Amino acid sequence: MTDVLSREAATRQSSIFQALHRHLDANDVLSLGPGAPSPQYYPFDHINVQVPSIPSSDAAKAVWDETSFTINKYDMKGGKSGYDLSSALTYGQGTGAHQLVDFVTELTKFVHDPPYQHWKCIMTGGNTSALELAFRTFTERGTYALADEYTYATAFECANPLGVKMIGIKLDEEGPIPSDMDDILSSWDEQKMGSKKPHVLYTVPTGHNPTGSTQSTQRRQEIYNLASKHDIIILEDDPYYFLQLAGEVAKDASELIKPTAMADLLPSFLKLDVDGRVYRMDSCSKILAPGLRTGWITASAQITERIVRAHEISLQQPSGFSQAFLYKLFAEQWKMEGLFRWFNHLQIGYTTRRDALMRACEANLPKEVASWNVPKAGVFGWVRINWQLHPSAEMLGPKDIETEIWNATAKAGTLIVPGSWFQPDPTLTLSTMFFRINYASLQPELMPEATKRFGDALRESFQLK
Amino acid sequence: MAPPSAIDVEAVTDTTGVTIPDPLSAPIKSNDIFGRRRKADKSQWVIAAPADTVNFRHRSYDHKPKAKRWDHIITHEAQTRKGNSLKKAAKYLGKPGLITLGGGIPSSEFFPFEELSIKVPRVGHFSEAETRESGVVITAGKHDLAEDKSIFDISTAFNYGQGAGSAQLLRYVTEHTELVHNPAYQDWRCTLSIGSTSALDMALRMLSRPGDMIISEEYTFSAAVETAIPLGVRMAGIPMDAQGLLPDAMDQILSTWDVQTKGARKPHLLYTVPTGQNPTGATQSHSRRRAIYAVCQKHDIYIIEDEPYYFLQMQPYTGPNAPDVPPPASHAEFLQSLVPSYLSMDVDGRVMRLDSFSKVLAPGSRIGWVTASQQLIEMYKKHADVSTQCPAGTSQLIVWKLLDEFWGHSGYLDWLIHIRLSYTQRRDAILAACERYLPREVVSWQPPMAGMFHWMKIDFRKHPQYPERSIEEIEESIFLSVIEHGALVMRGSWFYADAQDAHDTLFFRATYAAAPKEKIDEAIHRFSVAVREEFSVNGGAVRNGH
Numbered sequence A: 001m002t003d004v005l006s007r008e009a010a011t012r013q014s015s016i017f018q019a020l021h022r023h024l025d026a027n028d029v030l031s032l033g034p035g036a037p038s039p040q041y042y043p044f045d046h047i048n049v050q051v052p053s054i055p056s057s058d059a060a061k062a063v064w065d066e067t068s069f070t071i072n073k074y075d076m077k078g079g080k081s082g083y084d085l086s087s088a089l090t091y092g093q094g095t096g097a098h099q100l101v102d103f104v105t106e107l108t109k110f111v112h113d114p115p116y117q118h119w120k121c122i123m124t125g126g127n128t129s130a131l132e133l134a135f136r137t138f139t140e141r142g143t144y145a146l147a148d149e150y151t152y153a154t155a156f157e158c159a160n161p162l163g164v165k166m167i168g169i170k171l172d173e174e175g176p177i178p179s180d181m182d183d184i185l186s187s188w189d190e191q192k193m194g195s196k197k198p199h200v201l202y203t204v205p206t207g208h209n210p211t212g213s214t215q216s217t218q219r220r221q222e223i224y225n226l227a228s229k230h231d232i233i234i235l236e237d238d239p240y241y242f243l244q245l246a247g248e249v250a251k252d253a254s255e256l257i258k259p260t261a262m263a264d265l266l267p268s269f270l271k272l273d274v275d276g277r278v279y280r281m282d283s284c285s286k287i288l289a290p291g292l293r294t295g296w297i298t299a300s301a302q303i304t305e306r307i308v309r310a311h312e313i314s315l316q317q318p319s320g321f322s323q324a325f326l327y328k329l330f331a332e333q334w335k336m337e338g339l340f341r342w343f344n345h346l347q348i349g350y351t352t353r354r355d356a357l358m359r360a361c362e363a364n365l366p367k368e369v370a371s372w373n374v375p376k377a378g379v380f381g382w383v384r385i386n387w388q389l390h391p392s393a394e395m396l397g398p399k400d401i402e403t404e405i406w407n408a409t410a411k412a413g414t415l416i417v418p419g420s421w422f423q424p425d426p427t428l429t430l431s432t433m434f435f436r437i438n439y440a441s442l443q444p445e446l447m448p449e450a451t452k453r454f455g456d457a458l459r460e461s462f463q464l465k
Numbered sequence B: 001m002a003p004p005s006a007i008d009v010e011a012v013t014d015t016t017g018v019t020i021p022d023p024l025s026a027p028i029k030s031n032d033i034f035g036r037r038r039k040a041d042k043s044q045w046v047i048a049a050p051a052d053t054v055n056f057r058h059r060s061y062d063h064k065p066k067a068k069r070w071d072h073i074i075t076h077e078a079q080t081r082k083g084n085s086l087k088k089a090a091k092y093l094g095k096p097g098l099i100t101l102g103g104g105i106p107s108s109e110f111f112p113f114e115e116l117s118i119k120v121p122r123v124g125h126f127s128e129a130e131t132r133e134s135g136v137v138i139t140a141g142k143h144d145l146a147e148d149k150s151i152f153d154i155s156t157a158f159n160y161g162q163g164a165g166s167a168q169l170l171r172y173v174t175e176h177t178e179l180v181h182n183p184a185y186q187d188w189r190c191t192l193s194i195g196s197t198s199a200l201d202m203a204l205r206m207l208s209r210p211g212d213m214i215i216s217e218e219y220t221f222s223a224a225v226e227t228a229i230p231l232g233v234r235m236a237g238i239p240m241d242a243q244g245l246l247p248d249a250m251d252q253i254l255s256t257w258d259v260q261t262k263g264a265r266k267p268h269l270l271y272t273v274p275t276g277q278n279p280t281g282a283t284q285s286h287s288r289r290r291a292i293y294a295v296c297q298k299h300d301i302y303i304i305e306d307e308p309y310y311f312l313q314m315q316p317y318t319g320p321n322a323p324d325v326p327p328p329a330s331h332a333e334f335l336q337s338l339v340p341s342y343l344s345m346d347v348d349g350r351v352m353r354l355d356s357f358s359k360v361l362a363p364g365s366r367i368g369w370v371t372a373s374q375q376l377i378e379m380y381k382k383h384a385d386v387s388t389q390c391p392a393g394t395s396q397l398i399v400w401k402l403l404d405e406f407w408g409h410s411g412y413l414d415w416l417i418h419i420r421l422s423y424t425q426r427r428d429a430i431l432a433a434c435e436r437y438l439p440r441e442v443v444s445w446q447p448p449m450a451g452m453f454h455w456m457k458i459d460f461r462k463h464p465q466y467p468e469r470s471i472e473e474i475e476e477s478i479f480l481s482v483i484e485h486g487a488l489v490m491r492g493s494w495f496y497a498d499a500q501d502a503h504d505t506l507f508f509r510a511t512y513a514a515a516p517k518e519k520i521d522e523a524i525h526r527f528s529v530a531v532r533e534e535f536s537v538n539g540g541a542v543r544n545g546h
Helices: A007-011 A016-025 A098-111 A127-138 A153-162 A178-186 A217-229 A301-312 A320-364 A393-411 A444-461 B076-080 B085-094 B128-134 B167-181 B196-207 B222-231 B247-255 B286-299 B331-337 B374-385 B393-437 B471-484 B517-536
Strands: A046-052 A066-072 A119-124 A143-148 A164-169 A200-203 A233-237 A278-283 A295-300 A380-385 A434-438 B115-120 B136-141 B188-193 B213-217 B234-238 B269-272 B302-306 B351-356 B368-373 B453-458 B507-511
Touching: A007 A127, A007 B222, A046 A320, A066 A320, A098 A119, A098 A295, A098 A320, A119 A127, A119 A301, A127 A153, A127 A200, A127 A233, A127 A278, A127 A295, A127 A301, A143 A153, A143 A178, A153 A164, A153 B076, A153 B085, A153 B374, A164 A178, A178 A217, A200 A217, A217 A233, A295 A301, A301 B222, A320 A380, A320 A444, A320 B393, A380 A393, A393 A434, A393 A444, B076 B196, B115 B128, B115 B393, B136 B393, B167 B188, B167 B351, B167 B368, B167 B393, B188 B196, B188 B374, B196 B222, B196 B302, B196 B351, B196 B368, B196 B374, B213 B247, B222 B234, B234 B247, B247 B286, B269 B286, B286 B302, B331 B393, B368 B374, B393 B453, B393 B517, B471 B507, B471 B517, B507 B517
Parallel strands: A143 A164, A143 A200, A200 A233, A233 A278, B213 B234, B213 B269, B269 B302, B302 B351
Antiparallel strands: A046 A066, A046 B115, A119 A295, A278 A295, A380 A434, B115 B136, B188 B368, B351 B368, B453 B507
16 A cells, blocks of 8 residues: 555655664663653642542433542552653653553454454544544645545645545435546546545544435445445544444434443454555544543554654654543443443433424424424534525525525524535535534534524525414 | 732822833732733633634733734645635524524533543642642542633533633633743744644644755754655754754854755744753753844744743752752742743744643643744634634643643642753753763763753764774664673764764764662663663773772
C-alpha cells in the first residue's frame, strides 16, 4: 500500500530519539541525553476527579451515583497504579500512552474484531486532527476525494486548502448510493479532471453529520465491495458509533427505553475490512467530552506507523491530563463492562432527546412542506423542505428560498443550519433542500417552542393556513 | 481586591503644569493586572465564545507602528483557508431569547466528570515536598460559571471551543506577554497552540513551500529539521559562536545567495531558539538580537522565535569558588534581568513568537501560545479550527485555575523565579563536575546562562585516529565508549541544520534538567573516563590518571 502515501508522508523520518531507546532501557546507563524536565518541577501533587459510578444492576438508572479517583504523582512506583502524573505529564511517544493504547486495542478487538492480521490502534488528538493527518498522508494537491453530496463541513474545509476537492456521492435515506459511487469511479475521466481517480472515501456511516442517516449492514458491505473493486482507502469517521438508538419513537416521555446491546450494534467498516483498507477514527468527544481532545485510530500497522511519525513532529500526543483521566476511568474505575453500561446510559439519554424532538416536529412542523426520517443514531435530524411548493419557487430558486426560511426562523428566535452549508461543491445547485437540526444541545422542554418557531416560519414563508 | 486609583495628581505650584500619568502607558506591575482588567460580560466566558485578544491588553499601542503585511510569503494553502462555518455560527448564540437547534454542541449532562480538584503549591512554597505538605487543593465544578463561583468550569472547558483556545486562558497569556515583552508594534495578537512542535508545523505550512530553504543555527533543534523535511523544506545552517547566530555570517550568506548552487530561492524565514538554544545552550545577548533583527530587516526575513527556555534563564555563573549572585529581589528586577526577546524589539511585525508551558509547567499539558501580527494569527486560528483544534479543555482548565485564579500573575512570576534558581543549581552542579573530571586538553565549554543543555566541544584533532577516521566516526566511537562506561550523552552531529554541509567541529550535548545531582556528577565522571580512554590509546594526547 506504499503507493498510496503522499510525498509528505513517505518522507517522514524517525526522530533520532527513537534510536536512543535501546540504550536508555539498559539498566546502568545514566542518561544526560533527552532533555525532559524533571517531574519534581510539575506543580501538581495529585488530582482528584469525581465521576459516575457504575450502577450495580443492569436496570437503567437515570441518575448515577458519584465516586471519585485520585491520580498521584508517583503512583507507578511501588505498583500503586499503572499510570501516574509523573508519567502522564512528561514527553511521551507519538502513539499516546501505551496504557491507553492497550485499553482501546482490547475494546477494538471486542467490538470490531478486525478480520486481518496486522492492525494497530494509536491515540489521536481527536477526529479533526486524525482527519487532517489522513489527508496529508493519503492525498496530494490537485487530487480528489469521495464524500457525500451533503457531508460534514469541517472535512472539506480541511481538505480544500490542502488542494483536495471532494466529489459528492448521491444520497438516499441510508447514505451514499453504491451505484452512484461506482459510476463516478468507473467513468472517471483523468484528462478532464486533471487527476487520477479518487482513491480515498470519506464517510460517516453512523448518525451521519448532517443527514442523521445510518448505513445498514448490507449498504456497508456494498460500499466496502466497491472500495475493494476500485482500491479505495476508507476514512471511517465514526464518533456516533456507540450512540445507536432504539428503533421506534416513544409516544411520550414516560415510556421505558431499551438501550442497544453491544452485540446488536451495526458492524463498522473496520469489522468488514478484510483488505486492511479502512482508517477508522474513534473519538471521545460524543461519548465522554469534546474537551478531552482525545481519540484513537485503527488501521494497518504500516499506516499507523506513518501517523506516529506525523505526531512526533506536530501534535506529539494528547494532553497528559486527558490521558490520565481516561486511564483511571477506563482501566481502573469502569473497565470494559462499565464503559458498555455508560454507552447504554448515553443511548437512553439520547433516545429520550431524539424522541422529544421527533414528537415536537410531528406536532409543529407543517407536513405539507416538511418531511423527515427518524434518525437511528447520533444527534442530528435532517428536515427535507419541498421548496417547489413555495409560492415564488420559479422566481427564487432553492438557494434564495433557503435563505428566506433561515432568516425567518432566526427572526422568530431559533437557529437551524442550512443544508447548503454541507455541500462539498457549493457551485452545484442541488434539487433538494434540507435543514439540519440536532437534539444534543437543547433541553427537551424547549423543543416544542423551538420547532413551533421553525414551523411558523415555514408556514409564513409558504403562505400556509 | 481594591482597584488602584486611576490618577496620581501632584500639585507643584498653581502656575506649573501638572503631569497626569496616563494609565495606558504607565508600566504594568504584576499585581496590578487583576485590577486593570476590563469588566467582561458573562457571554465572554461561555462555551466556544470567540475572543479577540486585543480586548485583553492593558496598554495603548496607537503610537506604535502597524505590522507589515506578509502576503508575499504566505502560502496558497493559508490564503485559501476559510473559517470553520459552524464555529462562526457560535457568535449568533449571544442573541437574547434565542433557542438553538443549530450546532451539535453536546449537553454537559453527558460529561462523566462532576468535579476536579488539584493539589498545587502555595506561592513561595514551591518545592515538591512543600507542595505535598502545605499545598492547597483548588477545585473546579461542572457549573461554576452558571453558579457565579468562577468564570471557567467543567461544562465550558470540556465542551467544544474555538481553535484559538478559551477566552479565559487567552486573556492570561495576552496579559503575561504584554507584561514581559511589551511588543513594539500595534496589531499583535495571541492564540493558544497545542505546543510549539505543532506551532512550528503550522507556521511552516503558512509561510514556506516545498523546495524552500530556511536559515537556522548551524546546530539546531533536530525536531525542527524533522518537521521541515516532509514539507519539502531544508535548513541552511548559519555559523554560531558562544552567543549563537553570527549576524555578519548571516548577512554574507544571504547577500551572496545563489539560487542555482543552492537549488532554492533566497530564504525568507529564520528559525531560531535565541535563549538556551537546543542543542548548544547558547543565549543571544540583547545587542546580538538587535544585530540579527537588522539583518532580517535588510533581507526581509520573517523570524520564528521559538522560546521554550525563555524562563530557564539562570543566575550568572560565578564558578565553584565564588559566592552565588543573590536572587532577584522583586518582580521588576526579575523581568529586568531577562534578555529582551525579538518580540520586544519587533517594530515591523516580522516575528512569530512561540511560547510553551512544557518546560515551566509540564510537557504533558500540551499547551503553548503564539504571538504574531493579526494577519498571521487569524490564519493560524482558521487552520487550528480544521486540524488540531484548541488545547484540551482538561489542560486549559487546570492551567487556568492554577495560573490565573490561584497564583495570579504575581504568584506565577514567583514560580518562574523558583524555576530560575532550581535550574541554576543544576547547571552549577554539572559545571562543577565538568571542572573536576573532564580533561581540559581535549574538552572545552562555555557556561550556559539559560536552558537545560550543556554543550561540550571535543578537540578531535588530538584523537589518535584523526585524520584517518572522519569526525563523525570519531564521534560515534566516543559515543559508544561513553555508553559502555554507563552514561548517555547526545551526539552533536544529530543536530546539524544541514547534514550535507561540511562540518569541522565535534560536540556532545548533555542535559542537567532531569537527573538528580549525584547522578549528574557520576555521569560526567563516566563520560570523562570514556573520553580519557579514547584519547590515550597509542600515546595520544591525554595521560591516564590526570
